[in-house]
């Protein structure tokens with residue numbers, strides 16, 4: 001519990017600072033991008049200055065992407081909580097996700113067998129899925145298998161090692177994002193939810209993706225459990241409180257253990 005409190009305080013402090021900086025930066029970048037675009041449109045083809053201006057624009061676009069992530073991370077966005085079927089969210093996102101992962105990664109989804117009603121801010125849950133799928137893609141640079149499934153489950157007690165809301169019990173929706181990628185060792189796993197922790201190259205990772213996921217799941221009263229093995233792959237399990245009492249698939253401790261490890 002102390003660890004969770006420490007994490008929450010750290011997120012709060014970093015979030016406030018990052019949000020302030022990101023906001024000012026965003027205004028500056030808007031000017032840079034605007035004027036550079038004007039330069040590019042006025043320069044003649046073959047003018048070396050045009051090529052340079054295009055480089056400035058690409059760099060500024062990258063910076064704008066980073067400030068967007070920072071704002072998403074820091075902003076206490078007003079949540080619009082509504083009952084929705086998670087199956088619908090997944091179905092709506094499938095096209096986007098396929099485009100995101102490219103052709104070398106095989107996406108496996110499971111057709112829904114039951115309604116998975118959760119009270120959520122759909123946009124934020126989409127963000128969670130997007131961040132997890134982006135990480136899965138990055139963990140499989142040479143292709144692989146990505147499985148994205150959701151089903152109903154009943155939690156007797158929070159799974160050991162889970163982060164988020166420790167009091168979650170009872171009917172849940174379980175969202176699983178599983179990849180056959182690089183996996184993580186114990187030292188990495190310990191830090192993945194820390195804001196700005198990244199193992200990705202400069203310009204590729206912000207270290208905010210999972211901090212955002214953590215914040216959103218926590219705000220929804222949910223839990224996250226991560227299973228990962230170097231060289232084999234990673235599974236993120238997100239538990240969210242379920243509204244209806246649909247079909248219950250009890251999740252035994254055995255199944256959790258069978259998935260193994262850290």
Ligand code: ADP
Nearest residue numbers: 135136139198199200205206207208209210234
């Ligand atoms: P970023 O993606 O910008 O690095 P994240 O917070 O999303 O930031 O992730 C932090 C780190 O966690 C990543 O740099 C990577 O080392 C590790 N990670 C996250 N998801 C996975 C995954 N599916 N497979 C392997 N490593 C992962």
